[in-house]
Amino acid sequence: MMVNNKNDNIYSSSKKQSYFRDVAKRFVNHKLAIIGLIILTLLILIVTFLPMTMKLDPYTIGRELPYSGPTKGLVLGVDNAGRDNFSRLIYGGRVSLLVGLLSTGISVLIGIPLGIVAGYYGKTIDAIIMRIADIFISFPSIILILVLVSIIGPSMWSIIVIIGIMGWPEFARLIRGNVLSVREKEYVESAKAIGVKDSEIILKYILPNSVAPIIVAATFRVAGAILQESSLSFLGMGVQPPQASWGNMLYGAQSLTVLTTKQWAWIPPGLMLVITICCVNFIGDGLRDALDPRMKI
Amino acid sequence: MEPLLEVKGLTTSIKTKQGYNNAVEDVSFAIDRGEILSIVGESGCGKSLTAHSILRLITSPPVYITKGEIFYEGRDLLKLNKHEMRNIRGNKISMIFQEPMTSLNPVYTVGKQITEAILLHQNVNKKEAKLKAIDMLKTVGIPSPEQRMNEFPHQLSGGMRQRVMISMALSCQPELLIADEPTTALDVTIQAQILLELKKLRKQFNTSIILITHDLGVVADMAQNVLVMYAGRVIEYGSVKEIFSMPMHPYTSGLLHSIPRLDQNVNKLHVIDGVVPDIGEMPKGCRFWPRCGKAMSICQEKQPELFELQEHKVRCWLYKG
Numbered sequence: 352m353m354v355n356n357k358n359d360n361i362y363s364s365s366k367k368q369s370y371f372r373d374v375a376k377r378f379v380n381h382k383l384a385i386i387g388l389i390i391l392t393l394l395i396l397i398v399t400f401l402p403m404t405m406k407l408d409p410y411t412i413g414r415e416l417p418y419s420g421p422t423k424g425l426v427l428g429v430d431n432a433g434r435d436n437f438s439r440l441i442y443g444g445r446v447s448l449l450v451g452l453l454s455t456g457i458s459v460l461i462g463i464p465l466g467i468v469a470g471y472y473g474k475t476i477d478a479i480i481m482r483i484a485d486i487f488i489s490f491p492s493i494i495l496i497l498v499l500v501s502i503i504g505p506s507m508w509s510i511i512v513i514i515g516i517m518g519w520p521e522f523a524r525l526i527r528g529n530v531l532s533v534r535e536k537e538y539v540e541s542a543k544a545i546g547v548k549d550s551e552i553i554l555k556y557i558l559p560n561s562v563a564p565i566i567v568a569a570t571f572r573v574a575g576a577i578l579q580e581s582s583l584s585f586l587g588m589g590v591q592p593p594q595a596s597w598g599n600m601l602y603g604a605q606s607l608t609v610l611t612t613k614q615w616a617w618i619p620p621g622l623m624l625v626i627t628i629c630c631v632n633f634i635g636d637g638l639r640d641a642l643d644p645r646m647k648i
Numbered sequence: 649m650e651p652l653l654e655v656k657g658l659t660t661s662i663k664t665k666q667g668y669n670n671a672v673e674d675v676s677f678a679i680d681r682g683e684i685l686s687i688v689g690e691s692g693c694g695k696s697l698t699a700h701s702i703l704r705l706i707t708s709p710p711v712y713i714t715k716g717e718i719f720y721e722g723r724d725l726l727k728l729n730k731h732e733m734r735n736i737r738g739n740k741i742s743m744i745f746q747e748p749m750t751s752l753n754p755v756y757t758v759g760k761q762i763t764e765a766i767l768l769h770q771n772v773n774k775k776e777a778k779l780k781a782i783d784m785l786k787t788v789g790i791p792s793p794e795q796r797m798n799e800f801p802h803q804l805s806g807g808m809r810q811r812v813m814i815s816m817a818l819s820c821q822p823e824l825l826i827a828d829e830p831t832t833a834l835d836v837t838i839q840a841q842i843l844l845e846l847k848k849l850r851k852q853f854n855t856s857i858i859l860i861t862h863d864l865g866v867v868a869d870m871a872q873n874v875l876v877m878y879a880g881r882v883i884e885y886g887s888v889k890e891i892f893s894m895p896m897h898p899y900t901s902g903l904l905h906s907i908p909r910l911d912q913n914v915n916k917l918h919v920i921d922g923v924v925p926d927i928g929e930m931p932k933g934c935r936f937w938p939r940c941g942k943a944m945s946i947c948q949e950k951q952p953e954l955f956e957l958q959e960h961k962v963r964c965w966l967y968k969g
Binding site for chain 1: 743
């Protein structure tokens, strides 16, 4: 890793240093992560603003014959119903990113409190929460998700919620493990010795000292959720046409003739998936290195 | 006058599959305002556990206080509920731990941590608390405290961190400070400075201090009274003067003989053979007899009581009657 420590050593205390400034410095030095962040930011900007500025229309059917190739107006051709592939690609990006971020958010919001409570209080509460987590993990998740989707009905929002709820045990386990080690630390004991309340110990001592790996795991989880949504849509149980997602674009291209002769129908969404997931994973890598306080700037 | 803290027959046990093992057994002592009491003994003899028991900072299970009373200003700490106990911690009794390197929260600046401690225990606003924190850092001898306030624990040296710990413990203005080997992890020069600070604070605020250590030099320098512990029991209790000039228990005199002396030419240091017995396999009778040079037959049979000889208490059959 590039080391740039001419001005930074531990004695330069005249400058107000903070942990997060250090983290930011280490992150900036991680080239792949920065590239990932730039591309992902561009992607988010594109899927947010392009539909409005270009007046994209992903829903009108029969613009051309099904699976027609690229033309001037329709740069990526049309899909099996004659809808504009390019517009669908952009709208599909919205869905994928939204599913990735929101479902991870749900998982984190469920997993962290449960994991902290389990780890901090231990005993019965711990046993109950962790056994429930085990039950969740022991089901093959894709099958369970399929069942739940068929009960609730497939839509973007139900998929977000279901993937989100299915993802919490990972975070609960991760943070519980950290809490178990952090709660034995001397600074927690000394906080108790000066009479700090339980709730404050959790919020100010336990949480900040055990949350770093969660941030990393969450980024990887975003990639995982995007993939899960794609596989669900690919199986026809995810986001339903006419709403577009990268997964159901691939689903639409699910035949040998299309795969061999109409590449414009499936290469772009596949490529977007690969790029997005790589970017998210690079950011996760960068965060993992940056959040490790043992790494010197 | 009523002592500030009086511990009576404190027994702390560790629950195992075989039953309860008494890691601290029948420990009694008292401490007055402004007094420094030192608890000494080998590693694993129950010093720290005694201190933790006073603040009820033990993790149960597996550790339980099974017997005894701890009176603080006449109130039994063992009968307080969780909430009342939290008010005692910090406000009345505060503690400094052995490990200065890891006793501070790594994610906040030391300034913030001290300020929080002050806000927790004193009725002041944030700005005043900050000024007080700077003042506190000055009191414990940290140079340029305004700057240090904004630094993180990992940017400070061990001695500095221990001073920060002390300033945090003191910013609550406790009446009793329990210092659990406060200087063990530090080098000798820093050790001397920290001890000096503790002495100064005692003078300034009339704070009582329980000083846990295994360094008898420190004891002689700091304390008025000494409690010698062995394998969870008090074996000798008296004033520093008495115990250093005429140690009665063979263990205490062994400890004192083990101190290397600069004014004599010795080829080999005196050692007490053997180690503290394992908690599950305590010998019958006096717990020290397997290592004792003066062991008699009664030592193997019956546990001696704490015999009282004037101001000096000792748990050894040699002094019966």
